[in-house]
Amino acid sequence: MKTYQSSLKLLAVLVVGLSVTLFSQMPDRSKPPELGPTPSLKMNAVQKLYLANGLPVIVYEKHDVPIVQMYLVINAGSVNESENKLGLAGMTASMMDEGAAGKSSLELSDAIDFLGASISASGGLHSSSVSLRCAVSKFDESLKLFSDILLRPDFPQNELNRLRTTYLTSLMQGYDQPRVIAAAAFSKYLYGSNHPYGRTSVGTEKTLWSLSVNDLKNFYSTYYKPNNAYLIVVGDVTANEILAKLETAIGGWKQGTLPAAPFPKIKQINGRKIFLIDKPEAAQSIIRIGRVGAERMTEDYFPLQVMNTILGGSFTSRLNNNLREEHGYSYGAGSGFSFRPYAGPFIASADVQTNVTDKALIEFMKKLNEISQPVSDEELIRAKNYLALSYPDNFSNAASIAGQLADMMQYHLPENYFTQYIDKIMSVTKEDVQRVAKKYIDTNNLEIIVVGDKAKIEEGIKKTKIAKIQNESVIDVLGPMPNLR
Amino acid sequence: MNFAIYTNYFTDSRTMIRIFLTLFLFVSCLEAQTKISVPYTRFTLKNGLNVILHVDRTTPMVSVNTWYHVGSGYEKPGRTGFAHLFEHLMFEGSKDVPEGMFDQWLEAAGGNNNGSTNTDRTNYFEDLPSNALDLALFLDSDRMGYLLTNMSEATVNGQRDVVKNERRQSYENRPYGMAFLMLDDNLFPPNHPYHWPTIGSMADLSAASVEDVKEFFRTYYAPNNASLCIAGDIDIEKTKQMVEKWFNEIPAGKPVPPQDRTIPVLNEEKRLTIEDNVQLPRLYMAWISPASFTAGDAEMDMLSNILAGGKNSRLYKRLVYDLQIAQDVSAFQNSQKLISSFIVVATARSGHTLQELEKIIQEEIDKIKNEPPSEREMQRTKNQFEMSFYDRLENIGSFGGKADQLNNYFYYTGNPDYFNEDLSRYFALDGTDISAMAQTYLKDNGRVVLSIVPKNKMELSAGGPLTSTEGK
Numbered sequence: 001m002k003t004y005q006s007s008l009k010l011l012a013v014l015v016v017g018l019s020v021t022l023f024s025q026m027p028d029r030s031k032p033p034e035l036g037p038t039p040s041l042k043m044n045a046v047q048k049l050y051l052a053n054g055l056p057v058i059v060y061e062k063h064d065v066p067i068v069q070m071y072l073v074i075n076a077g078s079v080n081e082s083e084n085k086l087g088l089a090g091m092t093a094s095m096m097d098e099g100a101a102g103k104s105s106l107e108l109s110d111a112i113d114f115l116g117a118s119i120s121a122s123g124g125l126h127s128s129s130v131s132l133r134c135a136v137s138k139f140d141e142s143l144k145l146f147s148d149i150l151l152r153p154d155f156p157q158n159e160l161n162r163l164r165t166t167y168l169t170s171l172m173q174g175y176d177q178p179r180v181i182a183a184a185a186f187s188k189y190l191y192g193s194n195h196p197y198g199r200t201s202v203g204t205e206k207t208l209w210s211l212s213v214n215d216l217k218n219f220y221s222t223y224y225k226p227n228n229a230y231l232i233v234v235g236d237v238t239a240n241e242i243l244a245k246l247e248t249a250i251g252g253w254k255q256g257t258l259p260a261a262p263f264p265k266i267k268q269i270n271g272r273k274i275f276l277i278d279k280p281e282a283a284q285s286i287i288r289i290g291r292v293g294a295e296r297m298t299e300d301y302f303p304l305q306v307m308n309t310i311l312g313g314s315f316t317s318r319l320n321n322n323l324r325e326e327h328g329y330s331y332g333a334g335s336g337f338s339f340r341p342y343a344g345p346f347i348a349s350a351d352v353q354t355n356v357t358d359k360a361l362i363e364f365m366k367k368l369n370e371i372s373q374p375v376s377d378e379e380l381i382r383a384k385n386y387l388a389l390s391y392p393d394n395f396s397n398a399a400s401i402a403g404q405l406a407d408m409m410q411y412h413l414p415e416n417y418f419t420q421y422i423d424k425i426m427s428v429t430k431e432d433v434q435r436v437a438k439k440y441i442d443t444n445n446l447e448i449i450v451v452g453d454k455a456k457i458e459e460g461i462k463k464t465k466i467a468k469i470q471n472e473s474v475i476d477v478l479g480p481m482p483n484l485r
Numbered sequence: 486m487n488f489a490i491y492t493n494y495f496t497d498s499r500t501m502i503r504i505f506l507t508l509f510l511f512v513s514c515l516e517a518q519t520k521i522s523v524p525y526t527r528f529t530l531k532n533g534l535n536v537i538l539h540v541d542r543t544t545p546m547v548s549v550n551t552w553y554h555v556g557s558g559y560e561k562p563g564r565t566g567f568a569h570l571f572e573h574l575m576f577e578g579s580k581d582v583p584e585g586m587f588d589q590w591l592e593a594a595g596g597n598n599n600g601s602t603n604t605d606r607t608n609y610f611e612d613l614p615s616n617a618l619d620l621a622l623f624l625d626s627d628r629m630g631y632l633l634t635n636m637s638e639a640t641v642n643g644q645r646d647v648v649k650n651e652r653r654q655s656y657e658n659r660p661y662g663m664a665f666l667m668l669d670d671n672l673f674p675p676n677h678p679y680h681w682p683t684i685g686s687m688a689d690l691s692a693a694s695v696e697d698v699k700e701f702f703r704t705y706y707a708p709n710n711a712s713l714c715i716a717g718d719i720d721i722e723k724t725k726q727m728v729e730k731w732f733n734e735i736p737a738g739k740p741v742p743p744q745d746r747t748i749p750v751l752n753e754e755k756r757l758t759i760e761d762n763v764q765l766p767r768l769y770m771a772w773i774s775p776a777s778f779t780a781g782d783a784e785m786d787m788l789s790n791i792l793a794g795g796k797n798s799r800l801y802k803r804l805v806y807d808l809q810i811a812q813d814v815s816a817f818q819n820s821q822k823l824i825s826s827f828i829v830v831a832t833a834r835s836g837h838t839l840q841e842l843e844k845i846i847q848e849e850i851d852k853i854k855n856e857p858p859s860e861r862e863m864q865r866t867k868n869q870f871e872m873s874f875y876d877r878l879e880n881i882g883s884f885g886g887k888a889d890q891l892n893n894y895f896y897y898t899g900n901p902d903y904f905n906e907d908l909s910r911y912f913a914l915d916g917t918d919i920s921a922m923a924q925t926y927l928k929d930n931g932r933v934v935l936s937i938v939p940k941n942k943m944e945l946s947a948g949g950p951l952t953s954t955e956g957k
Contacts, residue, residue: 170812173764176764
């Protein structure tokens with residue numbers, strides 16, 4: 001057979017050689033085609049500049065589409081809230097465009113929409129942001145509105161009342177959503193409801209009612225300062241031109257003194273626990289398994305990326321291959337580390353058909369245990385290539401580039417970080433993968449959340465003997481249903 | 486395609502006249518529209534495969550995007566969900582690609598891939614570094630030419646279970662998840678291709694067999710029923726040769742059997758209520774509206790923005806901002822090839838009923854019918870549409886990237902670079918066009934009004950009997 005194939009190929013080569021313009025090559029389907037040399041990531045310059053008031057401005061010129069993307073990040077979020085004012089960071093950000101420089105919420109919205117622009121603000125865990133996206137032809141007018149919103153928010157009482165009801169209603173709608181319940185339970189039972197990582201950033205019914213216009217103004221005037229922020233600009237602009245415009249628009253923003261922000265200690269989970277949250281009539285069980293992971297700046301960052309890709313970070317990963325492709329228990333399974341300034345969670349997850357909840361848990365445990373054994377050469381190469389070779393895709397659009405640059409600023413990454421990324425991934429060894437798997441995927445100390453139809457799944461889960469079951473209700477997890485006065 | 490081409494001409498000539506008139510009349514107050522274009526090279530292989538190439542060297546990546554001109558609207562009764570189940574099987578291996586290797590080889594080359602199915606078409610993409618283009622073409626041509634070689638009962642069963650879980654995850658276990666299945670079920674008569682859901686019914690998914698897979702493949706997955714778009718860091722001549730190398734040998738299939746294109750008419754108001762495990766009731770009002778790229782389609786799209794796009798839109802301002810009786814409101818023109826639907830959705834705040842929401846929605850729709858939107862509303866909407874066209878030019882790959890859009894325009898209009906013509910449709914409109922189409926299509930006696938209410942809260946419904954979603 002081998003000889004026969006070779007002579008066929010030879011014939012094909014001859015034909016091609018003789019009449020190269022008339023016939024295309026015959027395809028060789030006996031093996032996947034060899035890849036050509038890997039193309040390199042061509043990045044434009046990352047230009048780091050400063051306004052006179054000290055605000056760092058990162059400009060990345062990208063001239064293929066006539067748009068501008070700005071992303072202003074404030075280094076304060078829900079971790080900076082006091083216990084009795086949960087939701088304050090998010091509410092402050094949401095209120096930024098609800099009235100500014102004397103313009104009402106509706107006037108601002110009309111002006112922004114008329115430019116075809118979008119300006120929005122939101123609060124996260126460690127940061128809040130105000131972003132602008134518009135056509136470059138509408139940039140000057142959009143920037144004026146952006147600066148009104150950033151520098152001169154009015155925080156009107158009536159708009160606070162309106163947004164408060166919106167947020168309380170969202171809290172109420174969380175009771176409908178099994179995934180929201182699972183996420184809240186996972187954080188709460190892992191970090192504890194007294195820890196900033198153990199809570200949802202929306203706040204609670206009680207704290208939302210307590211938020212006043214003064215609270216918002218205080219949070220704003222304490223944290224929204226150029227010496228506590230940075231600005232990313234990506235798009236069809238040049239650094240010189242943009243710097244002058246920014247100096248005019250937001251150069252008047254004054255520095256301030258920032259309070260110290262102590263961060264409470266994080267405790268790793270001790271032992272194995274299953275929390276079963278009853279959701280009668282659920283068609284699927286939501287499974288979330290995990291523990292405290294690692295902080296973003298851990299020296300294990302690159303080995304963790306590779307290890308997680310093999311475990312549950314890609315379509316061909318062990319978890320997805322097992323739970324979806326081999327068993328058909330789920331539409332998809334995966335895992336991931338949530339990298340934050342302090343150790344965020346590692347979570348393995350899947351939504352599985354109710355009647356295979358126990359079997360799915362057994363498979364999860366198998367795969368989580370097996371990852372501490374040496375991985376195969378083929379898996380290692382596949383995972384590293386998947387991460388490294390697809391990396392340039394992060395630089396295809398302005399929003400994604402802005403996200404990369406924000407990461408660089410938040411974690412003080414070196415400016416050659418992006419060009420070194422591929423090498424750092426490619427140098428991860430099999431031993432590195434095994435070492436971080438043993439260190440971070442410790443299956444003796446693990447939290448397991450199941451949100452599903454208790455009557456149908458509890459017995460089966462018990463029989464797996466994976467851990468003792470602690471029964472919880474949706475009310476235990478989310479608290480009493482908000483009462484909308 | 487004849488239908489689409491005819492439509493194209495029709496829209497085109499009308500648009501030109503409008504632009505001329507508008508510029509003539511309002512030249513001082515109207516902002517001119519920018520020209521948006523995505524240059525491409527197009528050719529057709531002997532087997533009928535349409536090929537579209539576009540160069541974009543922003544990143545050293547390439548996107549290979551394939552559209553098969555078949556979706557759930559081509560299915561047979563009793564086999565609903567089949568086009569989508571088939572889409573899953575396209576990733577499970579072919580003659581020269583053992584099961585599991587499609588994804589493994591792509592990931593080892595730094596590639597991502599996916600597929601999706603709707604009523605009209607099925608699309609697939611591989612996004613990968615440009616040095617791996619040959620690999621993507623090998624994989625795509627192998628499944629286009631030789632999918633059935635290793636197809637087994639076990640493979641079909643495996644993906645059947647996955648798809649059933651997709652249905653549970655995306656519809657059954659999701660709050661309000663059964664709404665759109667119920668709307669299509671009531672908007673379109675039982676024999677219409679849009680009557681049944683793309684995800685399919687559980688019973689039909691159970692019934693699908695290997696024989697069905699084979700027949701479907703032979704009927705619809707031929708090169709002459711597909712278009713291949715490659716966009717990104719490519720060299721046109723070399724790419725052309727690579728496409729010919731991999732795809733030329735695949736034989737053409739028979740012409741695809743015609744679809745039933747009877748235009749459905751809804752001459753009654755249907756009211757129904759379903760219960761769900763939710764805290765708040767939600768109202769859906771749905772009408773049959775013009776097919777994509779036909780007269781009226783852009784008007785309805787603009788109308789959806791005027792009704793529910795942004796704080797100053799008619800419905801948002803009244804329901805959510807002023808009266809604060811709704812948590813959210815949205816409206817959209819769901820453009821499809823044969824016929825579209827126009828849908829308004831609103832969730833009531835605690836303590837409010839869907840009758841209250843319906844009353845306000847009705848008032849606002851009546852108002853639009855009788856009084857054209859203001860010049861500022863029109864211009865505001867046009868500017869937002871224009872920006873959305875820029876947004877669509879940044880990515881080459883994934884769903885909605887340039888490769889996908891070139892295939893999209895090609896399928897619906899016959900012209901891959903229909904960007905500028907598409908945007909012109911919106912810029913050609915004035916307020917009276919919006920009112921006219923609202924009058925024509927948003928009929929009080931031809932619509933579906935669906936209420937989803939919490940268990941045992943029928944009193945919150947906007948009317949209509951309690952209906953089961955069983956078997957839908």
